[in-house]
Amino acid sequence: MLIEIAPSILSADFAHLADAANAAISGGATLLHVDVMDGHFVPNITIGPPVVASLRKAVEVPLDCHLMIEDADQYIAAFADAGANWISVHQEACIHLNRTLELIRSHNCRPGVVLNPATPVQTLGEVLDLVDYVLIMSVNPGFGGQKFIPSALEKVRKLTTMRAAKGLNFRIEIDGGIDLETIGGAVKAGVEIFVAGSAVFSHGDPAVNVEELLKAAQDATMVRV
Numbered sequence: 001m002l003i004e005i006a007p008s009i010l011s012a013d014f015a016h017l018a019d020a021a022n023a024a025i026s027g028g029a030t031l032l033h034v035d036v037m038d039g040h041f042v043p044n045i046t047i048g049p050p051v052v053a054s055l056r057k058a059v060e061v062p063l064d065c066h067l068m069i070e071d072a073d074q075y076i077a078a079f080a081d082a083g084a085n086w087i088s089v090h091q092e093a094c095i096h097l098n099r100t101l102e103l104i105r106s107h108n109c110r111p112g113v114v115l116n117p118a119t120p121v122q123t124l125g126e127v128l129d130l131v132d133y134v135l136i137m138s139v140n141p142g143f144g145g146q147k148f149i150p151s152a153l154e155k156v157r158k159l160t161t162m163r164a165a166k167g168l169n170f171r172i173e174i175d176g177g178i179d180l181e182t183i184g185g186a187v188k189a190g191v192e193i194f195v196a197g198s199a200v201f202s203h204g205d206p207a208v209n210v211e212e213l214l215k216a217a218q219d220a221t222m223v224r225v
């Protein structure tokens, strides 16, 4: 199991994005999580392809673009051209989810599917063979700094069972309220990729914060349950 920390730039200072991102990377982050919000699917607006293109020039790690938008099909080419490496879309926002996931792959990006806290994992049964990763939201999307919703872990456990039953090997990512308190439980439930926004960028040194999260996650893999 390859544990990765994906700092969410949503909690960084946008005027100093490259410095913040590179500080997190120097602490061991191997992926950068980019939250794209449209003010329709979620009640907030963030960034689009131009910022992804600038970031692409400033960092070397893959960019994990989490699209919290309606009509994702219309924007996937733009994000891919801007340098997105992983692109995830919400099950709740995509009417033709199969087509959207195929479209992401056709642009040579890794496709991922995301579930809101209220959406059951069973809704993914017919698309799990099309994705490289599943992102389980452990907060309602739209804002950083929210409290972790523990029922997300039961969904992760169910997803690991579905994955084994189908003989698949997509990876499992979690997003929302991940910090030094919550990361260990998520590791034990079967998560490999941890998005962390405020825990990385809202206090202290992002490099040290990533190091500590990585250590807490790796320690949790050692503990027998």
Ligand code: DX5
Binding pocket: 008, 010, 011, 033, 035, 066, 139, 140, 141, 142, 143, 144, 145, 146, 175, 176, 177, 178, 195, 196, 197, 198, 199
């Ligand atoms: C929320 C975003 C998250 C957010 C996480 O809609 O998808 O990626 O940045 O922030 P924290 O880690 O502060 O909960």
Ligand code: ZN
Binding pocket: 008, 033, 034, 035, 066, 175, 195
């Ligand atoms: Zn996110």
